[in-house]
């Protein structure tokens with residue numbers, strides 16, 4: 001049997017370890033939701049590129065408010081002591097730059113949790129970080145209302161796991177801590193498959209709604225419906241070639257179910273385009289196009305959407 005490293009030793013993920021601080025790096029809506037909830041039992045520091053108010057309020061899905069004072073720090077002026085856990089909650093395209101700023105402050109045992117969409121930074125940061133790395137995928141919904149206020153729009157569920165299936169113990173310990181803080185979570189050994197499933201759904205919805213500036217539900221109507229169907233065919237071929245098991249109901253039913261459930265939403269990529277921000281195009285379409293090239297699969301629709309989103313006129 002392979003000997004355990006220090007961060008895998010049985011006694012390591014006990015209460016004393018967890019009492020050391022958790023840094024939330026990239027305190028947007030999701031980061032602040034996680035931070036404000038965990039702060040009930042855990043020392044939390046919000047780390048951003050610019051200073052944030054220490055007093056933060058969460059509006060709960062039930063309409064209540066939760067206000068807490070949290071420690072805050074800037075990415076270019078970090079506390080000296082290494083954190084126990086870093087929750088990297090930046091957008092996908094900002095994750096690796098943020099990690100580079102943090103790296104000098106991280107200990108060999110610091111647990112890194114990656115909350116990004118897509119499948120771009122996760123394998124690279126899992127290889128780069130010396131300590132354990134978990135990936136998270138969540139259906140919690142939140143949006144920012146201001147520098148000191150975030151709304152938890154709807155309850156969801158979070159899955160946590162390492163890409164290579166290791167680190168079950170810290171994943172289970174972190175999942176219990178999240179669940180106790182009111183964010184249901186579970187440790188899984190197939191996080192890679194779950195990340196690809198989320199990527200597939202995102203790739204079928206986000207580029208089209210961003211390109212045509214429509215709400216998700218409009219994808220069900222002409223002329224968009226056949227476009228979604230054509231994109232799903234390309235995605236399904238790539239997933240099969242990558243040996244990602246299809247969801248039990250099949251790719252098309254999964255995508256149409258998500259579209260129905262989010263019909264009134266302006267999807268995240270559309271919001272980014274409308275606000276003139278960078279999109280997560282590279283993290284979502286990039287891995288699909290790279291895999292398609294590797295397997296010699298033609299993907300004219302995905303390539304066209306990728307080109308259109310790269311174009312500043314979208």
Ligand code: PAF
Nearest residue numbers: 202205206262265267268
């Ligand atoms: O990115 C988003 O907005 C969401 O992942 C989804 C599923 C496309 C719904 O809007």
